Amino acid sequence: xxxxxxxxxxxxxxxxxxxxxxHVGSLHAADAxxxxxxxxxxxxxxxxxxxxxxxxxxxxxxxxxxxxxAFFEPTADKIYRHPTFYDIPDDVKNI
Amino acid sequence: xxxxxxxxxxxxxxxxGDSSLILGQRLSEWCGHGPExxxxxxxxxxxxxxxxxxxxxxxYAGEVEGRGRDEDGLAFLRDGTDYRNxxxxxxxxxxxxxxxxxxxxxxxxHLEQQRALMGSRDETLAAIAGKSVKEVTYHLRHSSEWLxxxxxxxxLSHGKMQTALDDLWMYSGEMFEMDAxxxxxxxxxxxxxxxxxxxxxxxxxxxxxxxxxxxxxDDGWMQSGGLRGRHSEHLGHILAEMQHLQRAHPGAQW
Numbered sequence: 001x002x003x004x005x006x007x008x009x010x011x012x013x014x015x016x017x018x019x020x021x022x023h024v025g026s027l028h029a030a031d032a033x034x035x036x037x038x039x040x041x042x043x044x045x046x047x048x049x050x051x052x053x054x055x056x057x058x059x060x061x062x063x064x065x066x067x068x069x070a071f072f073e074p075t076a077d078k079i080y081r082h083p084t085f086y087d088i089p090d091d092v093k094n095i
Numbered sequence: 096x097x098x099x100x101x102x103x104x105x106x107x108x109x110x111x112g113d114s115s116l117i118l119g120q121r122l123s124e125w126c127g128h129g130p131e132x133x134x135x136x137x138x139x140x141x142x143x144x145x146x147x148x149x150x151x152x153x154x155y156a157g158e159v160e161g162r163g164r165d166e167d168g169l170a171f172l173r174d175g176t177d178y179r180n181x182x183x184x185x186x187x188x189x190x191x192x193x194x195x196x197x198x199x200x201x202x203x204x205h206l207e208q209q210r211a212l213m214g215s216r217d218e219t220l221a222a223i224a225g226k227s228v229k230e231v232t233y234h235l236r237h238s239s240e241w242l243x244x245x246x247x248x249x250x251l252s253h254g255k256m257q258t259a260l261d262d263l264w265m266y267s268g269e270m271f272e273m274d275a276x277x278x279x280x281x282x283x284x285x286x287x288x289x290x291x292x293x294x295x296x297x298x299x300x301x302x303x304x305x306x307x308x309x310x311x312x313d314d315g316w317m318q319s320g321g322l323r324g325r326h327s328e329h330l331g332h333i334l335a336e337m338q339h340l341q342r343a344h345p346g347a348q349w
Contacts (some may be wrong), residue, residue, distance in 0.1 A: 006131070027132075027133050028131065028132075028133060029133065030244070033240070034240070034244075037137070037236075037237065037240065038133035038134075038136075038137065040233075041133065041136050041137040041140050042133055042136050042137075045136075045140065
């Protein structure tokens, strides 16, 4: 059986409790169960994680790099959306 | 608890350590040759787990023996007749089906053995088993998954898996063979009675084989001798490759 026959899966790993899963790479596997085991063997050899998600790559819907300008450029000049214009009273902690 | 002579414990530690070492060496022959990149890494992870276990066991064996031999001395400077591994683990990789069948039969035994050893009266042995049992649990999961996948796969994979299981079955009996040495160790609470591990092994093996739509081979003539240093012709070839560097350049480090 060659890799051509095996679908691609994206691998997400949570490195510690409290953090969110982070994309770490992809791999080939015959099905989801094998993908999970392969992810464990390929991506957690150095104690990288406490939880793994695998997702069929075909199930990921991605934005088109060609539409980057229309998608993201308009936010560049709207600095008022960043919460940096408020005066925080000295007594208020943890904002 | 009766007293155990040092040479008895030493001998038993070799039996444990050598099986892990030789199977680890066998599996590492797959490095760079696995059927898939991911499976290549998986097999080598298992090999490294086993070699890690062998290091702990042989280091302890050297301390028990008290003649100044360390893990390397025991692994690289002993001849085949001094090796005490099971015959099963020295059998050649052949193809992926044989590798999985060999691994599955051993893993199912290894897990029961390590679980039992966690209760050993020898604290070092119990601690090593406590670490190993987590690794071996995953090994068995891995080999079971493949046995089912290939057994319940295509007619070709089913046939290859059944042939491998049939051919290796005669090496399964040795895992449960008791002798005077281990009877004494069992009496002392240091080692489990191998025969007592059998029912759990039988149940596990039968369940996975059934799920894999394979036939459990009949118990016929069982090979025996590895635990007493009588090996198949394959061990010499493994040792030639494994020991060559230390034999040719004693004490070499890098």
